[in-house]
Amino acid sequence: MGYLRSVGKHRKRATIGIASVLGVAGIATAIFTSTTPSSEAAESCQGLDTALGNNLKFIADQKANPDQLSGARIANRQAVVDLIQQRRKAAGCTGAVAAPIPLPQPEQPPVAEPEQPAAEPDPAEEPIAAQQVCKGSTVTLSGEAGAPAVTSNQFPVGTRLKVTNLDNDKSTTVAVSGPSGSCALLNNAAFEQVREPGKFLIRRARIERVG
Incomplete structure (x- = not known):
């Protein structure tokens, strides 16, 4: 009888010990699960x-190697950057993001600049008839020097x-001097x-074909 009681006590202590270990393991598992960040949130920020x-790289490249349309492209991409920053803030993204340093482009042989159009006629002689075109189009800046002029993807030179x-x-009335990527x-x-x-951008513009 004494031997059975002793064995029973040992079994009871062993059972309590195992339960305690399992309880601690369960708490550790719960803490790890609650503190592990959501993979979906991490992927969203990424x-x-x-x-x-x-977008920052695109803007940096345009600034490093500008052309006549770079100003408009940069303005459009900056609006996209501002929107992404708002979404990152709302999502709680805190990582620092910077544009890589653009690589220098190889030097290109000089290209002869197109001849500038002749001086504009007296505005007093401007025909009264005008037809509105390119409704809803924005007007951007090409950055080209010279007398007042406009380039277009819809109208011929002159x-x-x-x-x-x-x-x-x-308003201003100017002659088309060459092709471009927009209406005006x-x-x-x-x-x-x-x-x-x-x-550097006219969002509310009226473009008319004169004459």
């Missing part, structure tokens, strides 16, 4: 960070376009006649 880095900034009612891309001199201080 995707936003990648998109942000790609076509006269009247561009009005509806935010300040300023003003050079520096023409853009200065209708721009608002500090802005």
Whole structure:
């Protein structure tokens, strides 16, 4: 009888010991599970960070190797960057994202600049008839120097376009000097006649074909 009681006590202590170990393991598992970040949230931040880095790289490349459309491209991509930053903030993304340093482009042989159009005729002689075209199009700055001019992807060289900034009612009438990637891309001199201080894009514009 004494031997049976002793064995029973040992079994009872062993059972309590195993239960205690299992209880501690369960608590550790619960703590690890509750403190492990959601893979879905981490993936969301990773995707936003990648998109942000790609857009910052595009802007850096445009600044390092600009052309006549770089100003418009940079303005559009900056709007995308601002939106991504808002989404990163809402998602709680805290990682630092910076644009990589763009590699220098090999030097290209000099290209002869196109001849500038002749001086514009007297505005008093401008025909009254005008037809609105390219409704809803924005007007951007090409960065080209020279006399006031415009380039277009819809009208041949020599076509006269009247561009009005509806935010300040300023307008200019210029001749198309060559092709571009938009309906109306003003050079520096023409853009200065209708721009608002500090802005490089006219979102509310009226474009008319004159004559």
